[in-house]
Amino acid sequence: MYFCVFIDMAKVTIDDITIDVPDGTTILHAARMIDEQYGTNIAPPTMCYYSKLKTTGGYCRTCIVSVTQGSTKDPRPMPKPVASCRTNVMDGMVVKNVTSPELLEARKGVVEFLLINHPLDCPVCDQAGECHLQDLSYENGDEESRFKFRKRTFDADDLGDKIKLNMNRCILCYRCVKVCDQITDNRVHGVLNRGYESEISTYIEKAIDNDFSGNVIDVCPVGALTDRTFRFKSRVWFTKPVDAHRDCKTENCTGKVRLWLKGDDVLRVTARKDRWGEVESFICNTCRFEKKKTSDWVIEGPSKISHHSVINQNHYEWSKMILDVKKQMKQLEGVKVDLGEGALNPNNI
């Protein structure tokens, strides 16, 4: 890497893959670097950490990893799993994530805690299909709930006329609070009360009317903050995501968005999300809530969505099919195919 001349590098091994990263990198980022470099899938899941925001992470404990060797100088293992988003790598550190069954068991416990007060109303929730908690519990959680007590409940609340707050679904990741702190200039929204009673709220029901307040919807890993203009319009997997842009006059807004189309209607506008589920750039409320016509946008083409996602369900893109056929043709190029004796006779099939 080009900056290795200036910065001390640390050698870290995560799930038996070794990589050199600059000193001061967190374990989580080292794992993400491995994934990007080798195409593996070992980065721990995150619910509260958000690389685009400062001082996030450390609340949810989903990104825990076990450190089996602290460093070359001090090879003792760390006594218990550590939050990888807040722990920096050391030279010679050995980390286990998916290769440690004990750790996966511990993460299962974390998921169970996150789901304790979660209402599991996915059939009603607009976030279903792109929900990080849903993915997390599918990949790491238990099939069944052991919680047999009454869950904490709140009435659904409106944060202004564009954002819906459903506190029941909130996992208190604080991402939206950080967005309001760091992206918008005037914070009117935060966490009230403490402990079990904590809840996200605006100060005395004050509406959020800031140019960038809509970004709290995108950073919310669950369906606690959702778009009121999209409320119950469609399930995400029946819409078609396309990347689009417009010349946005708002300061700091790139105007690069993802449109969720049904036919020619723009049902929803969101920021583009990268492989880690984080927005590529924050967008302003004008782009998000007011430009709901295809004529407002320059459409670049279908968004790339992981084929594991339910959003890709029932999308038959011609370009992809043609690509697949071309790929197969390339493999067969110059190979003589023997279909067998009499293969072209329809009676023999």
Add this chain to the structure above:
Amino acid sequence: MQLTNRRKVVAKKEMTLAEKLYLPAITNGMVITLKHLFKKSATVKYPEVKRVHAEIYRGQHVLKRDDNGAERCTACGLCAVACPAEAITMEAAERKKGEEHLYREEKYAAVYEINMLRCIFCGLCEEACPKEAIFLTDRIVSVDVTREDMVYGKDILVESMENRIDVSKRQTKEVLEFKKDKWHFHNQTWEDIKNALPEKKHH
């Protein structure tokens, strides 16, 4: 390159005299035809005579209501995404205050349509449904003369409270056992929910 192991070699051999006459082959065929004349017919005279169906026969769908008459469907779209024939479409709407007795949850299907011409009665919608809202029944879908009439809307699909449709025979023992567990919201009646609501908090 050989694609399969099932290839057959076709031989073209000369026919014998008996084969060339075709007479034995014709008599053979006629014997089979005549035999079938005296066999029991494979068809019945519907609708005068109706066949006995299995309890889990997959016929016309029903959208269930709960015991208080509220519609169970919340328009989650899982049946539509599971449907291999893409026969199901729906539009959701938000329940308003005072409609709690009509719809079980916050969201409900304002429009729910199944295209019976597309439906292949595979029962995947029934399997996908998380709310015990859609079931296939042993009723046979009647024929119609226009394509529009074969798209069944909520007026046909939703059961009426006077004439409820029993689907308990389609449910396994485990499901019936689970339904007794009142801890799950899924199994609660509206009265249960109302009685269990915590007192309103004051800030």
